[in-house]
Amino acid sequence: MVLNGMNNIVVIAKDLIKKYGTRIAVAGISFTVSRGEIFGLIGPNGAGKTTTLRMTATLIKPDNGEIFIKNINALKDPVNARKYIGYLPEEAEVYPRLTGYEHLLFYAKLRKPDHVDEAVEFGVKLSGLGKRIYDKAGDYSKGMKRRLLLAIALMTRPDLAILDEPTSGLDVYASVRVRNLIREYVRETGSSVILSSHNMLEVEYLCDRIAFISRGKIVSVGYPKEILEKYSASNLEEAFVKAVEEAGYKYEGL
């Protein structure tokens, strides 16, 4: 693949396929993310969002397809590609015996060894934990832990932040704080973000461009306004339901 003239593109994912045994988790997903863009992956549980994000973060290898991060072939050189990525997993946890500050220090030393102090300082600011940053992370509330983990993912100002359900399990107040933090971060750094979410309000507030995923495939992608027009919907929630149902998704619950 020739990438000349695509300097503004941070991520190119092409025809990604991933199977776990006989189950197909991702069935041919392609997308691009531009510099300074927040790209949202939206889909029901088990649609393949986390697998797509993990493949993009080079944690798992696709069975087929290609991923380029800042023109680096992420499948061939994952360690180099990870230098440009900050990653927040959906169900990440902290080390309970380490303080918040020690968490920041540890990750900063490994991600930005030449700018440790600067990264840690930014991390402390991003976390908003104040003096609690020196407490053991095991004593933090769920919201505080999530903010710390988000700060770890973003403190080195990576070119690409991959955030899997960044407000997962947080209360309304903490969710608002995290969303504001992401938005401010992108505005301040010009970094790109790929995030997954169930929360349409969050997606509408944060994302420049979105992709609806169902059964391991992108069923619709575009700017929120375009998608609303395409499905003649008044909000993204309605558009999402129409998009996934058009793609053959049937909810099997009550």
Next chain:
Amino acid sequence: MKGYNFKVLLWKELLDLSRDYKTLATSLLLPLIFFPLLGFLSLALVTQQPVNIAIVDMDRVELQNRLLNLTFSSTDLVDKLIDGLKKYGFNVYIANDSDVVYNSSIDLVIIIPKGFTFNLSSLNSTAHVEIYRRANVQACARAEAIARSIINGYSNAISKEKVEAIIRVTGLNATSTAILYPISTKLQLVTIGGQEVSAEVELKGLFARVLVLALSVVITPATSFIIDGIIGERERKTIEMILSLPLPVSLIIYSKLVAATMLGLLTAIADALGFVSYVVLTTMALGGSLSLPIDPILLLLHSIVAFFTILVTICIALPFITRTRGIRSASNIASGIAIIGTIVFFTGFIVDYSRLPTTIKSVLYIIPYTHSILSIQYYVVGYTFQALIHLMVLVILSFVLLLFSTKMLNTEKMLLAPPT
């Protein structure tokens, strides 16, 4: 850069470990407290077991052998038995009747039958003492052994007196020692090179065996720690962020291996100290004295051997551990390896591997732990070169297995539990 990253990863592992008080207490403090406590406790319980001994002197006479000009009395032996047995804390009673054997509260009965003094004083018959011991009572067996040694001591003293009297009466040019002990043996301990050494060297050998046995108990905490470091991180959901760092996964694993091995090494030292204090304290408490010669080179060798033994164990376990579903199945694998290790090290405690035939040794060489044992055993018997060779083999095996196990690492398998 790799060195810097490794240091940072190791810093985090050790910082986390240093605050894991439960692991530290169970791995380090427990053997230091547990083994001496075991020694004290077993001794305290032994001395708390009351043993009731009855002595029945049915003879109670004093006779003189006019020819030898010696006087004999059953009371002499009774007095010696009372004094000797009371010293060890046994309850000693004097009974008048041999029916005391049927008294259930009496554990040991020593009967001096009628005619004992007569036989003792004669030159052509043997005096007998009857001992009745309650079966299957350990404390009674100890009391019986002590009573026998008192009787034997008394018997030897009487022999000597009689022989000296015969020499005196007959005017023979003889000594009691030459008659009683016509053959004597002399033992001199020597090294492989033939140099004379003291009995302390034997103790060094005992100490080395203890060190070999101590290796068996360090495998488990080290493998548990590595299981916790990999499977535990997956279950606690901390591994994904670590794996997303711009580092080769092998470097992350190396830091965990070294931290686990360091913990194992400290455990090995704590266990060895615990074992030694157990042996010394129990021996001292039982009235003996034992000063173990501490050879700093042997301790250093043991530390190095322990380090690489743990590393080898973890490297063997690693490919299996990273492919298991959870801590329980990983622990089962680790237990299997620990059992093999325990069996091998226990045989190293009772068998001189260095003396085994080459054919058997050649087969055993396949097991890395054989080199751990041989390295220590060869050093103790003076074969320093062979000890170094086996240490080198252990080191090489460790690195080969380390490379092999990290080559088999798979980020995806570490991140996602395999399907059932």
